[in-house]
Amino acid sequence: MSGSLQVLGDVSRETSERLSAYAALLRKWNPAINLVARSTLDDLETRHFKDSAQLFGLCPTDARHWVDLGSGGGFPGLVIAILARELAPDLHVTLIESDQRKAAFLRTVCRDLGVAATNVIDSRIESAKPQGADVLSARALAPLPRLLDYADRHLAPGGVALFPKGARFAEELDAALASWRFDVQNHPSKTDPQAVVLKLGGIARV
Numbered sequence: 001m002s003g004s005l006q007v008l009g010d011v012s013r014e015t016s017e018r019l020s021a022y023a024a025l026l027r028k029w030n031p032a033i034n035l036v037a038r039s040t041l042d043d044l045e046t047r048h049f050k051d052s053a054q055l056f057g058l059c060p061t062d063a064r065h066w067v068d069l070g071s072g073g074g075f076p077g078l079v080i081a082i083l084a085r086e087l088a089p090d091l092h093v094t095l096i097e098s099d100q101r102k103a104a105f106l107r108t109v110c111r112d113l114g115v116a117a118t119n120v121i122d123s124r125i126e127s128a129k130p131q132g133a134d135v136l137s138a139r140a141l142a143p144l145p146r147l148l149d150y151a152d153r154h155l156a157p158g159g160v161a162l163f164p165k166g167a168r169f170a171e172e173l174d175a176a177l178a179s180w181r182f183d184v185q186n187h188p189s190k191t192d193p194q195a196v197v198l199k200l201g202g203i204a205r206v
């Protein structure tokens, strides 16, 4: 992994080495448990690492608990945890992933890379204890209305949700507004011209 994640500016050599070690473990485990689509392995850095890292810049400075839902191979949550180790040492990261083999992978990466302030919950989002997150993220998990049900369970009052979405994000926002009200900012994706990162606050049922 290059020392500059571009979307973030420079990271230290130690962080860059941790990200590279994570990428190596991902390549090793991927054939067995399909952590990311094989077609994306040639472009891991942009498709997964930079795509995840861009969310870090949207994190409120006073956030203490970031919860990533349906983390899969660790995107975006585990990239955030690795960056936080250097850039936001007071930020604790929780990864919720119900697939036991993927959860085992996430724990292995955290242990091998010394990413200590990270907790992996290997249960379903719907049954995990409410997390009181300051920041909630989920990539490629569910349509926005379902993500808002999850936010209702796991977000603290005043917390924000960061949801990367594709070109049809406006339709998802319309569908969600039938049952929810929220403030929304659309941040153009730094890795995909069709995509956005939705930043939602003030989430409440209509």
Ligand SMILES: C[S@@+](CC[C@H](N)C(=O)[O-])C[C@H]1O[C@@H](n2cnc3c(N)ncnc32)[C@H](O)[C@@H]1O
Pocket: 035, 036, 069, 070, 071, 072, 073, 074, 075, 076, 096, 097, 098, 099, 102, 123, 124, 125, 126, 138, 139, 140, 141
């Ligand atoms: C399409 S993958 C996306 C993984 C990752 N966020 C990414 O962008 O690469 C969705 C992941 O969410 C997990 N998942 C789906 N529904 C879940 C639920 N209700 N509770 C916990 N994990 C769930 C799946 O096991 C899978 O690993």
